[in-house]
Amino acid sequence: MESSVRETLNIRCTFVYLALLFAVLYLLQTLISHRLILGCQSVTLKQNPPLPLRFSSDGKFKILQVADMHFGNGLVTRCRDVLPSEFDGCSDLNTTRFLRRLIDEERPDFVAFTEEVMKAESLMTLFLVLFERDNIFGTSAADAAESLFKVFGPVMESRLPWAAILGNHDQESTMTREELMTLISLMDYSVSQINPAEDPSSPANGRMAVDIDGFGNYNLRVNGPPGSHLANSSVLNLYFLDSGDRATVNGFRTYGWIKESQLHWLRTVSQGLKEQKKDSNEPAAADFITRRAETPSLAFFHIPVPEIRQLYFKEIVGQFQEGVACSAVNSGVLQTFVSMGDVKAVFIGHDHANDFCGNLDGIWFCYGGGFGYHGYGRAGWPRRARIIVSELGKGEKAWMGVERIRTWKRLDDEKMSKIDEQVLWDWNS
Numbered sequence: 312m313e314s315s316v317r318e319t320l321n322i323r324c325t326f327v328y329l330a331l332l333f334a335v336l337y338l339l340q341t342l343i344s345h346r347l348i349l350g351c352q353s354v355t356l357k358q359n360p361p362l363p364l365r366f367s368s369d370g371k372f373k374i375l376q377v378a379d380m381h382f383g384n385g386l387v388t389r390c391r392d393v394l395p396s397e398f399d400g401c402s403d404l405n406t407t408r409f410l411r412r413l414i415d416e417e418r419p420d421f422v423a424f425t426e427e428v429m430k431a432e433s434l435m436t437l438f439l440v441l442f443e444r445d446n447i448f449g450t451s452a453a454d455a456a457e458s459l460f461k462v463f464g465p466v467m468e469s470r471l472p473w474a475a476i477l478g479n480h481d482q483e484s485t486m487t488r489e490e491l492m493t494l495i496s497l498m499d500y501s502v503s504q505i506n507p508a509e510d511p512s513s514p515a516n517g518r519m520a521v522d523i524d525g526f527g528n529y530n531l532r533v534n535g536p537p538g539s540h541l542a543n544s545s546v547l548n549l550y551f552l553d554s555g556d557r558a559t560v561n562g563f564r565t566y567g568w569i570k571e572s573q574l575h576w577l578r579t580v581s582q583g584l585k586e587q588k589k590d591s592n593e594p595a596a597a598d599f600i601t602r603r604a605e606t607p608s609l610a611f612f613h614i615p616v617p618e619i620r621q622l623y624f625k626e627i628v629g630q631f632q633e634g635v636a637c638s639a640v641n642s643g644v645l646q647t648f649v650s651m652g653d654v655k656a657v658f659i660g661h662d663h664a665n666d667f668c669g670n671l672d673g674i675w676f677c678y679g680g681g682f683g684y685h686g687y688g689r690a691g692w693p694r695r696a697r698i699i700v701s702e703l704g705k706g707e708k709a710w711m712g713v714e715r716i717r718t719w720k721r722l723d724d725e726k727m728s729k730i731d732e733q734v735l736w737d738w739n740s
Contacts, residue, residue: 358499360472364421365534365542370703370710372533372547375419376611377696378660378679379478380406381686382462390684394691403461405684406694409723410465413696416727422466423549424475425611425660425679455484456494467499474503474549476527478613478660479556479566488556492526503551504529507576524570525553530580535703539710546712547701548584548606548653550577554614560639566614566661568638574647581608581651607713607736608653609699615659617641619676622669628733629667629678629720632689636662648674655716655736658697663688666695666720668733675735680720693722704738714738 555567
């Protein structure tokens with residue numbers, strides 16, 4: 312009897328032991344093994360948008376410019392400069408919610424981030440989303456890479472092509488400016504570039520890498536509508552420039568500026584585009600070439616040029632509510648644009664309470680207006696973003712080329728109000 316009881320206990324103990332051993336092996340296999348084996352991480356390939364960028368079949372190319380997002384750490388990062396009634400529950404998530412609302416409302420072809428993304432505390436119409444300036448607020452972002460994925464999440468989810476340039480705060484977190492632009496260029500649906508891959512002025516049979524200041528200097532070409540005679544022709548050019556962060560000049564601290572190496576690259580690219588157009592021998596495009604001396608261009612960078620201050624005394628569209636925080640160095644950016652002849656409008660950020668457009672020597676300079684809720688602003692003055700639409704002219708039988716460039720702003724209010732619509736450039740004027 313006693314031996315029978317022992318045998319039963321042994322069987323039960325063996326069963327429990329085997330069950331426990333099986334459970335441990337299962338946990339090792341499913342939960343821990345991938346961390347113990349080196350070199351076996353899953354590989355995720357970058358998702359690319361349809362390229363080249365091109366006008367939609369209705370002859371329009373719409374850009375959403377997002378300026379000064381100043382993203383921190385998400386839900387735990389509180390808003391600045393909002394009404395007391397808005398403060399509770401207001402965080403970085405208000406910024407990404409605004410971005411989603413804009414994408415749903417405007418359905419752009421491209422999104423351009425022209426701002427500081429981070430603050431270092433811790434079917435589509437062609438819609439380009441451009442993120443320009445201070446995408447993250449370095450001092451508020453505990454992990455720069457994590458903040459970048461959070462702030463660009465809505466546009467990646469939308470599968471729209473987008474591009475970004477850096478502001479003066481982005482590098483204040485855990486990554487350098489070069490590392491930031493490298494990561495941004497590798498993110499899903501991004502068409503951003505670290506810098507030009509080769510010097511367009513060097514011989515075609517021996518192209519050299521570009522010696523250029525900063526990170527995030529590149530140009531994007533936008534082709535005509537699919538199926539048209541302009542489908543393989545560039546009809547709009549977009550320049551992106553790194554305006555730097557901070558610098559010391561003659562013992563004084565000032566903001567960064569666009570350097571001569573960048574201006575040289577701009578002039579070279581502009582001249583190359585003009586020569587390509589002259590050399591074009593496509594019969595279908597002959598009338599287009601005759602009508603358009605050059606492909607119009609738009610430029611995007613963060614820190615305004617010193618001449619913007621002159622607009623305080625001129626007629627503008629929008630609001631001039633704070634001083635222009637520019638570099639003490641005037642490197643000749645405006646003069647370069649004027650001499651190039653193809654740049655019709657420039658889009659900047661940095662000064663969050665300014666959202667105006669003003670004309671300097673025939674070129675429009677437009678602020679995006681403060682977008683992010685963790686960046687400074689004005690309580691009761693809604694966060695905002697700028698929309699830029701280029702429209703092709705219509706001939707008797709075919710599209711002709713860019714005929715008009717318009718812009719307006721959208722406010723983050725209940726109605727997503729549309730304000731300050733204006734024409735920046737018209738070929739017929």
